[in-house]
Amino acid sequence: MSGDRDVVLLETVKTHRARLVSALLFGELDERRLVNDNVRRLIVSLVIAAVACAGCAGTSFVLSVLADQRAAQSQTTGGSGGAVPVTGSPSPSPASTDVPDPTPTTEPR
Known part of the structure; x- marks a missing residue:
């Protein structure tokens, strides 16, 4: 009979510790989050x-x-x-320079 009391006491302590751990990890029973709550949080985050x-x-x-x-x-x-161009410094075009082009424009026949 005394062995039964020890087993009952050990089972009670084991159950009590399991409930404490689960309350620590997940909160009290009425405060535990439901899947619907987590889905709502996911949607709001997205x-x-x-x-x-x-x-x-x-x-x-x-x-x-x-x-x-x-x-x-x-x-x-x-x-x-004083505005600085966004694309960089403009290069002068060949038509705007006054230096003649050294290459001949006519081809020999």
Whole structure:
């Protein structure tokens, strides 16, 4: 009879420890998260990520359009006003130089 009491006591302690560990890991029974709650969190996280991506893409597009407008404006004003061209320094065209071309334009017959 005393052996049964020891076994019952050991089973009770084992069950109590298991309940404490599960409460520590997962919270109390009425506070434990359901699968539906985790799915809701996943969906909200995906929506927030999509909004962040759209914001980054929109910002990049607007900055690109502004840079293109700035480059077009500096080309139409002739580069005056201290504006630095976005694409780099322009190279002079061969028609704008006054030096004659050393290669002959006519072919020998």
